[in-house]
Amino acid sequence: MERSWIGVLTVMLLFAVVFQKGSCVPVQAKESWGYVDVRDGAHMFWWLYYANSSSASYEELPLVMWLQGGPGGSSCGFGNFEEIGPLDRDLKPRETSWVHASSVLFVDNPVGTGYSYTDSEGALTKDVAMVASDMMVLLKYFFSLKTEFQSIPFYIFSESYGGKMAAAISLELTKAIQAGSIKCNFAGVALGDSWISPIDSVMTWGPYLYSTSFLDDNGLAEVNKAAKGVQQALEQGQYQKATEMWSITENVVEQNTNGVNFYNILTQDPDEMVKTSLVQSSEGLLSSLKRRHIRPLHRQSLSELMNGPIRKKLGVIPKNVTWGGQSGAVFVSMAGDFMKPVVNIVDELLAAGVNVTVYNGQLDLIVDTVGQELWVKRLKWDGLQYFNQMKWTALEDPQTENQTGAFYKTYKNFAFYWILKAGHMIPSDQGPMALRMLKMVTQQE
Structure with missing residues (x-):
């Protein structure tokens, strides 16, 4: 069940090469990638970039796993080339790439997403519990393979439905570490514009749109x-x-x-x-x-990139697999799970001492900040009363001097970031601010 097909199969750590208009453009970031069979007929793809910083080695920087939303959105595609990876969709270097401050592990999750695939629709996941179970197989394999990351602080960052999955995954990972089945230094989870309590979002759409x-x-x-x-x-x-x-x-x-x-x-x-x-x-x-x-x-341009030059670069994608080909089926398979809240899981994480960060974009509607604040205020966490009494702190916009880019509050193992001038995809809308937030959450600032 944990057989994996890795990069060029010899697990070489190599300098990436991408193909742009027939030429090769080197990217100064070590990479590795491959497949893990998480269940019979269920194959999950991962892609690792080692941190590429001029001031520190990857051993001195955290490891971040990025989980996309949807469900059915590809971390290796959208998160990588549209948001935080070393190259943008046009294969040009991204100045605000998170690889400058951490190693980044993209996983096409759940199975059927991106380059991940299942042999039949019956093998697709039905709920976040099944998603978390699959991810435990992948993470057990990953940290057994990449032993150099076992002691490095490991964070899970997420977006949209990825946050709902991240919460469930974080709880199962905490249990697995305690049981000794996975060896890693889990340092926290960050829930970005996350579908934690869907009804709180839906019920505040009207008032939010009316006020704007x-x-x-x-x-x-x-x-x-x-x-x-x-x-x-x-x-x-x-x-x-x-x-x-x-x-x-x-x-x-x-x-x-x-x-x-x-x-x-x-x-x-x-x-x-x-x-x-x-x-x-x-x-x-x-x-x-x-x-x-x-x-x-x-988008067509991203699909052409992923099914063309990137597929060629990776060299391990089966001929019968099209990037994003099962995304719609993933979405439909999870439909019964959409509106179920996971606020109780966030409470369990906080009670277990896990560091939890919530961050949200001011201009997001699908998961509006007002709705996020509602479920946060219902947490059973013992630090909530003091957290609610605190005043937030302003953060200057890294792009514009003397302009506020965000506000934040943190108490014990919980933090909330309000990101201004950003919608649902915060790293796309406010890349410098998102990178600064990453550094703060991972204790680099």
Whole structure:
């Protein structure tokens, strides 16, 4: 079950070479990659970049695992080339790459995402418990293979649904370390714009959009009514129905806001608006959700990159596997898990002494900051009362002198970062601020 196909199979640590218009462009970052069979018929792909810093060796810097959302979004694709990897989508060096401050492990998770694949749809994951179980197999293999990372502080950073999965994975990892089945120095988890309590997000969409002038009184009433339908289904334990009602609520939001971007309310994709108006009346509810939340992670230019030069560079992707080819199936397979909260898991992590960070973008709608604050205020964590009484601290924008880029509060093993001028994909919108936050969370500042 833990057989792995590694990079060029000899597990060589090599200087990366990517192919751009027929030429080779060297990237000064050691890399390694491969597959792990996490279950029969379930194959998970990982890609490691060793830290590339002019001031410290990788042994002196933390290891960060990045988990994308969706579910069905590719860490090795979107997270890597659109957000925090050493190269951007045009294969040009990224100044704000997290590889400058840490080694970064991208994992295409759950199986079926990105380059990860299953032999049949029956092997796809159904919920976060299954996702976490698969990840334990991968991490056990990884730290057994890369023994040099066993003592290096290991952090899990995440985005969107990746945060929901990260919470469950972190709890299982804590248990595995205590049981001695995985040897690593787990230092904390960071939940970025994370789908921890879906209903708190949905129920605050209306008020948030109203306060930012995207809804009038009539629109607010319509959105709130649709959101109430999601809440009622959830209270009745009808999780699949709650997911469908969530899709309906998103349609109501789009109709009343002229197609507001769920990932950044201040940006709008004209092509996407046209598509929305054409397909909204005819597509199914899950198809509507896939259109909004999976397709943006698989833009044609990124798909061409991943299925072309990057696939050639890696050299281990099976011929029958297309990057992102099973992403829609992953999304549908997890549909019954969408609206289930994992706030209790965050409470368990805090009680176990795990360092937990929440960070959120000011301009995000799908997981708005107001909703995040609601579930945080319901935590049973014994430090919550003091945390709530604290005043936040302003952080200067690294790009603009004398401009506030974020606020943060931290107490004991919990921290919250409010990132200004950023939407759902914080490293894409505010790369310098995201990099500074990384350094603070990993105790480099």
